[in-house]
Amino acid sequence: MTAPAARTDTLDLIGNTPLVLLAGPSEAAGCEIWGKCEFANPGASVKDRAALYIVRDAEARGELKPGGTVVEGTAGNTGIGMALVANALGYKTVIVMPDNQSREKMDTLRALGAELVTVPPTKFADPNHFVHTSRRIADEMDNAIWANQFDNVANRRAHIEGTAREIWQQLDGRVDGFTCAVGTGGTLAGVGMGLKAEDENVRIALTDPHGAALYDYFAHGELKSEGNSVAEGIGQGRITANLEGAPIDTQFRISDEEGLEWVARLLREEGLCLGLSSGINVAGAVALGRQLVADGREDARVATILCDTGFRYLSTLYNAEWLRAKKLPVFDWLGSS
Numbered sequence: 473m474t475a476p477a478a479r480t481d482t483l484d485l486i487g488n489t490p491l492v493l494l495a496g497p498s499e500a501a502g503c504e505i506w507g508k509c510e511f512a513n514p515g516a517s518v519k520d521r522a523a524l525y526i527v528r529d530a531e532a533r534g535e536l537k538p539g540g541t542v543v544e545g546t547a548g549n550t551g552i553g554m555a556l557v558a559n560a561l562g563y564k565t566v567i568v569m570p571d572n573q574s575r576e577k578m579d580t581l582r583a584l585g586a587e588l589v590t591v592p593p594t595k596f597a598d599p600n601h602f603v604h605t606s607r608r609i610a611d612e613m614d615n616a617i618w619a620n621q622f623d624n625v626a627n628r629r630a631h632i633e634g635t636a637r638e639i640w641q642q643l644d645g646r647v648d649g650f651t652c653a654v655g656t657g658g659t660l661a662g663v664g665m666g667l668k669a670e671d672e673n674v675r676i677a678l679t680d681p682h683g684a685a686l687y688d689y690f691a692h693g694e695l696k697s698e699g700n701s702v703a704e705g706i707g708q709g710r711i712t713a714n715l716e717g718a719p720i721d722t723q724f725r726i727s728d729e730e731g732l733e734w735v736a737r738l739l740r741e742e743g744l745c746l747g748l749s750s751g752i753n754v755a756g757a758v759a760l761g762r763q764l765v766a767d768g769r770e771d772a773r774v775a776t777i778l779c780d781t782g783f784r785y786l787s788t789l790y791n792a793e794w795l796r797a798k799k800l801p802v803f804d805w806l807g808s809s
């Protein structure tokens with residue numbers, strides 16, 4: 473194994489993450505399931521990639537000027553990536569977050585020097601939704617840009633040019649399936665487009681949590697949601713600009729319980745401490761692997777995204793009291809305290 477090349481710019485630490493074969497999921501699917509270790513980015517999530525591309529794009533278009541401020545609405549991870557990128561390039565950040573996201577993400581944002589604004593969680597149609605609030609703040613500030621990760625396709629370009637190309641190279645040009653859940657859709661659409669450009673037979677699947685509207689949209693053409701999920705950063709109710717033209721072949725709907733089961737197994741059996749969107753992605757990858765095997769592709773290789781670190785959810789997913797309050801199963805090693 474060759475060591476990663478030495479870097480002269482800290483921003484070059486974003487991307488080029490490891491890909492790892494997941495033993496338990498591969499056994500459950502009957503084929504290879506690979507996880508892209510996005511928790512290995514400097515901000516510990518997949519969103520560092522989008523933050524870097526959005527900032528570089530705004531600079532290239534002359535919108536982001538020296539000493540400027542980047543304003544963004546986010547479930548947290550994009551804000552963390554944005555704060556790091558902005559610090560490295562001499563910009564300021566204002567981050568707007570719904571106040572039901574994990575405390576760890578809010579504390580991290582403050583620690584990184586971002587100005588944090590929290591708003592109550594509301595529907596997208598509400599003018600006080602975190603996305604609209606972030607846009608308003610950007611409009612009212614001098615020398616500021618609105619990053620607009622949901623509808624700014626610089627986001628998915630990070631995954632076409634980065635994540636997809638890396639997965640293709642890391643698997644020596646043989647990938648049969650890819651799946652992940654959607655927040656902005658940048659990862660799913662970008663990796664889907666990038667892999668299809670290499671081989672149009674790669675099967676691209678949406679993995680949707682309960683409470684999101686995309687499963688019904690891709691299955692029946694209707695945006696419709698049922699139930700809910702405690703997973704942070706995923707669960708979309710509309711077709712964002714990043715999702716437009718996404719090459720989706722099939723779709724799976726995954727419950728929090730199924731996702732949590734994989735979070736628990738990956739931690740206890742494989743030593744990976746992950747967030748719930750990663751567990752939901754792995755459950756989707758197992759479903760996609762099984763589908764490919766049933767179609768006679770016993771040697772299938774499926775890739776998915778391990779989106780962020782579980783250390784970001786110590787007060788939620790890894791807290792017995794919180795799990796109990798959400799009526800979710802408590803990991804047995806957390807005990808009864």
Ligand code: PMP
Nearest residue numbers: 549655656657658659705749779
């Ligand atoms: N998982 C987590 C933990 C996230 O924060 C996000 C981003 N909101 C995603 C998954 C989804 O990524 P994307 O925005 O590219 O759809």
